[in-house]
Amino acid sequence: AQSVSQHNHHVILSEAASLELGCNYSYGGTVNLFWYVQYPGQHLQLLLKYFSGDPLVKGIKGFEAEFIKSKFSFNLRKPSVQWSDTAEYFCAVKRAGTASKLTFGTGTRLQVTL
């Protein structure tokens, strides 16, 4: 079974700082990778996803993530965070090729200060 680990549990940044959230997964086969965001009091929303092709994926709100197969990683990045990016971020993985279930990481709480 696959598993996902997010090493940063709580990150505090000032506005305009650059962001990188780590995500590593364990599964030997081909995977599909996702980042979700949960703003305070709101439901989970998809930020971006990787299926195949260019390992650098661009998502909404200026976020991007890079799939590095050799490192089993899918880190999320944003060059300049805003106060409105304050939220919980979840990395998720599923086996490719089937409509299988998502496995979520434990989440990273991002707090952006003014």
Place this chain on the structure above:
Amino acid sequence: GAVVSQHPSRVICKSGTSVKIECRSLDFQATTMFWYRQFPKQSLMLMATSNEGSKATYEQGVEKDKFLINHASLTLSTLTVTSAHPEDSSFYICSARQLAGLSSYNEQFFGPGTRLTVL
């Protein structure tokens, strides 16, 4: 994107009572719905997967007799927590997926969650 609603958003009940949570896909037909449980500062743990018209598939360690799932239509799934106890207090989130085409991936859309507190 597609919208998934949950009702109620929060519920408080006495120990020993049963609570029903509804999950609806508002603008699409959801052939598959998922129920998750989220503990404070922890990840979403999948409880069960339900396909319309068939029995739910429960994850290991989830009591099917305690967490009854019904997916009677393409837009509605219910989770009933039977004989609830304080340890069942949690945040329950549903997710719905539309089956479209031959893509191996169909995005899951998440509901806003239901906060259950059992006294």
